[in-house]
Amino acid sequence: MTPWTPTLTRSRAQQRTEATQPAASGPADAHHQEVDAEETGRTHTEHGTDNQVAALTLRDLTVRYAPAASPAVEGVSLTVPVGQTLAVVGESGSGKSTTAAVAAGLLPGSAHARTAEQRLMGQDMRGASDKVWKNVRGDLLGYVPQDTGTGLNPVRTIASQLSETLRAAGTARRQAAARIATALADVGLDPELHGSRYPHELSGGQRQRVLIALALAREPRLVIADEPTSALDVSAQKSILDLLEDRVARAGAGLLLITHDLGVARDRADSILVMEKGRVVEEGRAERVFADPQHEYTRRLMSASPVVHAVPHRKTGTVPEGTTPVVRAKGLSKAFGTGPHRVQAVTDVDFELAPGRTLGIVGESGSGKSTTARILLGLETYDQGELEVFGKPLGHNRRQGRELATRARFVHQDPTGSLDPKYTVAASIGEPLRGFRIGTRAERAERVNELLDLVALPRDLAGRRPAELSGGQRQRVSIARALAVDPELIVLDEPVSALDVSVQAQILDLLADLQERLGLSYVFISHDLAVIRQISDDVLVMAEGRVIESGPAGEVFDTPRERLTRTLIEAVPGTRHESGRANVI
Known part of the structure; x- marks a missing residue:
């Protein structure tokens, strides 16, 4: 597939590249700036920017999971222009991953989706069959999942999984071998060394690179990346994001980036869409959203983000001389x-x-x-x-x-x-007390209640199991258990x-x-x-x-x-x- 380089809009990657180059001067440059201002100020049509088909269009999307009474996503509309990045941000349960699943044709059977419009490079995808989606993935759509464990087959080598992706598109065996080498090299992996390995023999960052190679192997026009770096250290995170940005720019593709990390969205996106409880609460160009957030939820997300150059949480005092270190x-x-x-x-x-x-x-x-x-x-x-x-x-x-x-x-x-997973909250918190034979049964039960109060969890959660708790509640249970003794x-x-x-x-x-x-x-x-x-x-x-x-x-x-x-x-x-x-x- 021949890459299509967009001509009407400049991505954040292009703007960053231009920012590092010496500025031109003279009347020609002034005219160029006026044109840029006009182009970047244009509004998107339903199908993308003026005279250009969007990589992805969703309009009035609503998704329900049985048997839940309320929708997981309601009334969501978005556009991903070719050559640009749209970041969808929000907390767990905001509906951002469900929206991505609809866009990728990966919504589970327990869910029902309804949308007024769903187009992939102009192609109407409403009601598309599994066969149509299978043909679309790879050629038009590349998907990078968050969990590298579920995204890769543990019993097949990396090269064989790439080969399967390419052969499904009709690539001949000899051509596939060359494309595999190129795909792995493009993501910074050695084709011979890493291609012959199994997923468990690679680091988390290397597995994520393989997923990107799989997603981009057939040069898709839209890439959907769902929390692709949340578990990686900052260096690996930057490397992966740089890689995604570079490969998408080279292919002239659109990128839908799902993330709860506002720093990632700030650095990488042209536009931002903020979701809360299944609805879009704010959207706009990245610069505007971060400089002047309009919705209270957006402001709350920003205020909760830790600051790398902020004053430390508490002032650091000196340790008295003679203090025995822990x-x-x-x-x-x-x-x-x-x-x-x-x-x-x-x-x-x-x-x-x-x-x-x-x-x-x-x-x-x-x-x-x-x-x-x-x-x-x-x-x-x-x-x-x-x-x-x-x-x-x-x-x-x-x-x-x-x-x-x-x-x-x-x-x-x-x-x-x-x-x-079989233990209730009370049983998990009380496990160290039982293990070290501390207190009577009644005393242990009272201690569990004290610990729930200490970590600000309602006592009525004591009978629930981990699967019935949010991530934050589960971590509070872990802290309470650590404090038990x-x-x-x-x-x-x-x-x-x-x-x-x-x-x-x-x-x-x-x-x-x-x-x-x-x-x-x-x-x-x-x-x-x-x-x-x-x-x-x-x-x-x-x-x-x-x-x-x-x-x-x-x-x-x-x-x-x-x-x-x-x-x-x-x-x-x-x-x-x-x-x-x-x-x-």
Whole structure:
């Protein structure tokens, strides 16, 4: 398929490219600016910009899931012009992913959709059969799902999955092999090395690149990306978004970007559509929406977004001399495997955590931050160095004992995976009490009620199971369970990375409140530098198993010494637009 390069409108990618080039001068340039102003000011027609068919048009879309009484999406209209990016933002339950599923022809059978108009490159898709949708996907439509686990076949190599996509379009075997090599190379993967691997042998960022390669292999005219970077560290996130932007621009395609990250939307979109409870509450050009949000919900989303260059959540004070650290590590090292397969995960790591303070550990995937956390909890042994927890040495080969297990607790990234789906909320929170045989049955029941109050959950949720809770409620249950045995230290591994910005803000406020009330110490692991800045007193920046920079949070973020730290900060979505109201991102 020959790429169609749009001529009437300029994408955000083109504008950013032009912004880096020297400005022309003279009458010709003045005339050019006038034309640009006229073109970018044109309103979209139902089918796109003037004289141009839109990549996607949806008008008056309503979707219902049986047996729910109210619609999941109601009255939604949107247009994705060719060569431009429309970002749909909103919290879980806002209807943004349902809208994307309709646009991609992937709505489940339990849902019923009705729309006044649905066109893909001008083609009417209302009532289209599965066969029509199958033919459309790949040639006209590319879809990048959020979950790399469900988007790839675990028992087939990457190359074979790309081959299937190309062969379905009638590409000959010899041509397919060449196209596979090109598709993988275009997304920064080695065709021979990565093409022969299975999904579980790739990192999260590499799997996401494969999904993009699959989506773009046949040069579609519309790409739909549903939360493509929410679980990735900032460097991988930037790389994936740059890749999507570049490939879409080269193919002259439209991009529908679904995200709850306002920083991503701010950086990448030409236009923004904000959804709440199934309805569109605000839409417009990205610059206008972020500079002057009209709807209260949009303003609330922006105010909830953590700020990478904001004042820390609380002012960092000095630690009194003679204070015994909760954790003191010196020269910690850990390797996995043997012989040629030996991998050094952590090398010569030093740090201290004082009582009542928060140590943030930040770094890219594979930097060693989670291994370090598991070592200090006694969940992983270490090879060399010294480690004291609560003033007592934790030996190289010592596993977690009862005292350490009650004084130090762990909160996982994914509460869905860490909570037993068969257990009620009360049973999950009370599990540590039963495990350590603390209190009578009546005392444990009362303690569960106290903990529900502590994490601001209604007591009537005690009988529900995880599937009946929202993501934020499940994470509150995980925190309540960690608090059940009155710990002094809590290690939190990416506890808010999968949550919407407003829920994320609630959890961070809860953690700060609990720390103040209970005197807790936190080790907080995250790839989100804005979150780390907001909650941490001190910060460790890790790379390839080593600490490359450390110090008070304000110093590390305001005056980073190391190039990698500066690179990580610059990669945070939204930092390209740090003037005026853009600072809310």
